[in-house]
Amino acid sequence: MGELIELQVALGECSSSFNMEKAVCNHGLFMMSPNVWIPSTKSLRRPLRLADSSGSVYVTISHPAPNHPFLVIQVNGLQNSISSADKAVIMEQVARMLRISSKDERDVREFQTLHGSAKDRGFGRIFRSPSFFEDAVKSILLCNCGWKRTLTMARALCALQLQLASAHLQHKRVASNSNVKISTKRLKHKKYTKASSTSELSMSGFDQSIGNFPTSTELACLDEKYLNERCNLGYRARCILQLARKVENGELELNKLEESSDTTSYERFYQKLMKIKGFGPFVCSNIMMCIGFYERIPFDSETIRHLKMVHGKGKCSRKTIEKDIEEIYGKYAPFQCMAYWLELLDEYENKFGKLSELESSSYHLATGSLHLTE
CATH class of the missing domain: 1.10.340 (Endonuclease III; domain 1)
Incomplete structure (x- = not known):
């Protein structure tokens, strides 16, 4: 079976606001390979890169208890030892996925100050990739x-x-x-x-x-x-x-x-992305959200449906949606995307139950409306 080693990622200032289940199971990205969420243990399993980027190891990431100061990373099935550089890279990838940094914690606190129910829900970290x-x-x-x-x-x-x-x-x-x-x-x-x-x-x-x-x-x-x-x-x-x-x-x-x-750097990068063939506003805005820039909402037909049903915008269309988004979510700047995504998450969980408790075999059935299209 190979050797198993454990690493610890210190949560530091993120300790009081971090919740493993809520940090992972809030976006369809967590359902996409190679991520495997394990409801029974509230842990995440997937391969991560080693320092040279050519090799991978499988890890299981868990949080022993609420307010526990560390995440635990089990590195599984090792046939050979890994270097200190490999360990550091593994921990960096975990921190990125779960948004464990001073900036992320600052974003969580600022957004929850603007959006009271977000604090009640423990929402503020949108899951992303390593x-x-x-x-x-x-x-x-x-x-x-x-x-x-x-x-x-x-x-x-x-x-x-x-x-x-x-x-x-x-x-x-x-x-x-x-x-x-x-x-x-x-x-x-x-x-x-x-x-x-x-x-x-x-x-x-x-x-x-x-x-x-x-x-x-x-x-x-x-x-x-x-x-x-x-x-x-x-x-x-x-x-x-x-x-x-x-x-x-x-x-x-x-x-x-x-x-x-630097906000101007993000805007320049957004324009660079927009120049790539096949990259429309939805793709680019979703990428910006993953970086940690939340002002641009990735909007599509699902957004139009949501604004019509939840906010009574019966005449919302692709021609009016940017104006409608500004009217509804502008007050949450610079976290408009967080506010929008929290509403979607509430809507999906009201329909399907807690996303964290879904069986992976049901993902393709239960998350149809969670999908976003260009």
Whole structure:
């Protein structure tokens, strides 16, 4: 089974406001592969990257008790020890997903001051992925299709990543044994098979049909036709590859943007995103929300439906929606998106029950109206 180690992430100033269940189960992103929420233990399981980005380990993240000062991360099925750099990167990814930082805590407190019921509900952390790139790709997957297909596409990308990782290991072994340099570009024509030993990927004991979510490096060299056929992405294959290649060539410096708190930098980045073919206002606004910029609401037909039913905006349309949004949510600036999403969450849980208690086999049925489209 391999070795199991435990890491701790200090919650610090976030300790008093943090609730594991509420920090995870508030957005459809938590239902998308490779995330696995376990209702019985209120824990989150998924693979995370190691420091070199090429390897992954499976982890289980939990919070022992309310107000407990640490999150516990169990790193499972290790065949080899991991370095201090690997441990640091794992903890950084967990902190990003669950928004454990001074800025996030400040946002929680400021929003809850503006929105009293948010404090009562313990709402203020919208779940996101361990990497900016994963958030961006999943925002693309949310567009112009049913929720069931969105879930299927995310799972297909993770299955592809497992096969890419297996192929990469095999190529490394061949190269080391024969001193032959093998180009990763050959991977785009490779017919992959499942990894013969998932313990090689430090994922033994878990669902072996999926891997981690692919990185920009893993996707950038793939062929568009192959990616589309392999994962049934449709037009999204081109959008995702464009994004991956812009990240790889340095045109989009995602980490630098996320570290900045300069509003003008966010606006410039939003305009850069809008120039990518296939990136409309919904995708870009959803990405901005994942960064931590909440002024732009990702609006679509679901938003129109919500404003009509909940706020009595019977004449709301794509022509009027921006004005309607400003009228309703402007008072919550700069947290308009948080206020909107809290309302949606209330609506969905009134209909389906607590999202944290849903069985994963029912996600595609119970969350149809939770899906957002361009």
